[in-house]
Amino acid sequence: MPRVPEAVRPPVDLPPWADLGEWARLRAYVAVTDRCWIYTGALADDGYGRFWAPTAAAAEGRSENVRPSRWVWQAHNGPIPAGSVIRHDCDVTLCVRPACLRLGDQTDNLGDALRRDRVTHPGRVGKADRRGAATAARELRTAVLAATGRGVFDPAELGAVLAGVRTDGDPFADHGRLF
């Protein structure tokens, strides 16, 4: 996995509950925009990131990998209560910005999905990303890595890249984009 330039990574400060080595590796895959912080490492089939973090994984009773959003939440807040989920206020599954993450339970998570109309029903497409979560996440990662590879380090410009990729997946957007 390519790493992002130091210039776009989150502040180096070690979160209070973080393992130093895991934090150093995670930072290398995170691009800060003026809205979300985008994880650009390995992706799972569900559109969430996958981060190799044995220390944090052990705390969750898992063997090696955790979702980066869960890693970041526990790094700032301590162990995640059993059965809890980490919700994204921003609805960007690859986001690891602490301010976008919130503790909830499965009921909350389903409520979030229904409110945003991500849950599709027979005969209705709904407002879910029309590319599907995994493809949308891959396209976002590709776009962010391409931008940082071109030397785009400004958080506002990277935020515009994020907004552009999100618009591409909006089933109600005008698909004839001008750029």
Ligand SMILES: [Zn+2]
């Ligand atoms: Zn976010």
